[in-house]
Amino acid sequence: MKFFIDTANLDQIKEAQDLGVLDGVTTNPSLMAKEGITGRNNILKHYVDICNIVDGDVSAEVIATDFEGMVKEGEELAELHPQIVVKVPMIKEGVKAIKYFTDHGIRTNCTLVFSAGQALLAAKAGATYVSPFIGRLDDISTDGLELIADIRLIYDNYGFETQILAASVRHTMHVINCAKIGADVMTGPLSSIEGLLKHPLTDIGLKQFLEDYKKGN
Numbered sequence: 001m002k003f004f005i006d007t008a009n010l011d012q013i014k015e016a017q018d019l020g021v022l023d024g025v026t027t028n029p030s031l032m033a034k035e036g037i038t039g040r041n042n043i044l045k046h047y048v049d050i051c052n053i054v055d056g057d058v059s060a061e062v063i064a065t066d067f068e069g070m071v072k073e074g075e076e077l078a079e080l081h082p083q084i085v086v087k088v089p090m091i092k093e094g095v096k097a098i099k100y101f102t103d104h105g106i107r108t109n110c111t112l113v114f115s116a117g118q119a120l121l122a123a124k125a126g127a128t129y130v131s132p133f134i135g136r137l138d139d140i141s142t143d144g145l146e147l148i149a150d151i152r153l154i155y156d157n158y159g160f161e162t163q164i165l166a167a168s169v170r171h172t173m174h175v176i177n178c179a180k181i182g183a184d185v186m187t188g189p190l191s192s193i194e195g196l197l198k199h200p201l202t203d204i205g206l207k208q209f210l211e212d213y214k215k216g217n
Contacts, residue, residue, distance in 0.1 A: 001179045002056070004187035006167070008035045008046060012190045013053050019193070024056035026109070026131075026167065026187040028087070029063065044080060051081040059109045059129070061087035062097075070097040078106045085109050085128060090118045095125050102126030109165065116150040123160040129185065134178070135168030144168070145177050152182045172196055 002023035074086040110122035134144025169188030172195030
């Protein structure tokens with residue numbers, strides 16, 4: 001499973017990259033604003049800065065909601081850097097834009113997916129990634145992991161190459177459960193990745209090893 005980090009914070013991206021397990025980055029206008037990145041030119045520059053840190057794909061989101069606007073923005077984003085994947089919302093015009101980008105060799109990430117039917121449409125249009133938001137589903141007492149399982153079944157049934165990118169991951173168990181179900185990618189905060197490192201028996205064992213070493217020296 002690929003590990004993406006969902007942030008616009010360059011320090012966190014560098015930290016995840018240095019860990020040696022980072023495969024890419026997802027971000028959006030809200031995360032950009034959180035880091036004080038505003039204005040079209042500054043946002044575009046920040047995407048390039050992110051690409052220069054990581055080796056993998058970087059999802060860059062369109063703001064427009066009409067077909068022509070999404071195509072114009074998406075083509076501009078795709079020209080920024082070879083690692084850019086154009087992030088398109090799951091709406092009717094978005095599906096049309098994904099098909100256009102697919103036909104023109106531009107990779108896409110269909111975002112704000114909350115149902116298996118939406119994921120099926122995205123795959124039919126040729127999306128590179130589809131992003132079901134499991135955390136937001138959990139927030140309204142709906143099982144986000146069940147959605148991942150349904151999409152996995154549908155994609156496997158028909159051999160769709162679209163990768164399932166589990167988004168809105170909130171914690172380490174989301175990561176583990178998505179891996180069990182067969183998500184191709186997860187994206188979440190740095191804490192959800194670093195949480196995989198932690199186990200009390202590891203800490204106890206290391207402490208004991210060090211204490212035993214000191215006794216013999």
